[in-house]
Amino acid sequence: MRLIPAVLAASLLGLAFQAPAAAAEKPLAGRIIVLDPGHQLGNSNPKFAKEMSATKFNGSIVKGCNTTGTATNAGLPEATFNWRVAKRLRTLLEEQGATVVFTRSSNSRDAWGPCTWDRARIGTEAKADAMISIHADGAPASGRGFHVIAPSAIKGWTTDVAKPGRRLARAMISGMTRAGAEPATYLSSTLSIRGDQTTLNFSDVPTVIVELGNMRNKADAARMSTTQGQQQYADWIAAGIESYFS
Numbered sequence: 001m002r003l004i005p006a007v008l009a010a011s012l013l014g015l016a017f018q019a020p021a022a023a024a025e026k027p028l029a030g031r032i033i034v035l036d037p038g039h040q041l042g043n044s045n046p047k048f049a050k051e052m053s054a055t056k057f058n059g060s061i062v063k064g065c066n067t068t069g070t071a072t073n074a075g076l077p078e079a080t081f082n083w084r085v086a087k088r089l090r091t092l093l094e095e096q097g098a099t100v101v102f103t104r105s106s107n108s109r110d111a112w113g114p115c116t117w118d119r120a121r122i123g124t125e126a127k128a129d130a131m132i133s134i135h136a137d138g139a140p141a142s143g144r145g146f147h148v149i150a151p152s153a154i155k156g157w158t159t160d161v162a163k164p165g166r167r168l169a170r171a172m173i174s175g176m177t178r179a180g181a182e183p184a185t186y187l188s189s190t191l192s193i194r195g196d197q198t199t200l201n202f203s204d205v206p207t208v209i210v211e212l213g214n215m216r217n218k219a220d221a222a223r224m225s226t227t228q229g230q231q232q233y234a235d236w237i238a239a240g241i242e243s244y245f246s
């Protein structure tokens with residue numbers, strides 16, 4: 001049998017030699033994104049009461065380590081919803097070339113925290129290009145939709161990140177809205193600038209809190225409770241992140 005060069009052999013077989021997609025072609029290549037799935041299932045576990053009772057001044061007020069979060073009326077805990085969305089979002093972001101770091105490694109009744117100030121440090125230590133804290137709200141049942149919280153400028157605390165945080169928040173809102181997410185119907189603005197959020201105040205990288213919806217609203221809770229709905233929320237956040245880096 002005559003030996004033929006591999007390229008010719010491949011073309012005879014109808015195979016195309018394709019170079020693997022260069023990393024630079026992926027829209028989030030080289031980006032470090034920290035995802036903070038809000039709360040932790042064990043935050044409500046009495047055996048962690050001591051750990052949860054830690055407090056710190058956050059630049060504007062004294063806040064506790066962390067909280068239990070809210071839940072749907074049917075009992076889906078916010079910690080679990082945030083966790084599921086974050087995992088789906090991680091897959092999407094990694095497909096686009098990003099390096100993704102989580103602020104917690106489990107969703108378990110046998111785990112607590114980390115405290116919000118430690119979650120903020122994880123973003124700083126990872127030298128994150130952006131940090132997204134994933135939450136859901138527990139507002140009056142009639143309202144639904146998402147909103148984004150960015151830090152106000154507090155001297156010695158957030159003067160370095162207030163502006164980039166606001167830019168990240170605006171990009172998140174425009175990207176998510178364009179992708180189909182409904183802005184909150186129960187607030188006067190989709191963007192809240194707040195000085196009392198520990199995760200934002202302790203962070204030294206652009207960080208926002210995304211409140212994906214209202215767990216007490218029937219329509220939002222229904223979406224939050226299915227895997228398709230959780231994927232939808234992940235898709236929306238990914239669209240916001242793409243908008244920030246485009």
Ligand SMILES: [Zn+2]
Pocket residue numbers: 038039069070078135136
């Ligand atoms: Zn929350």
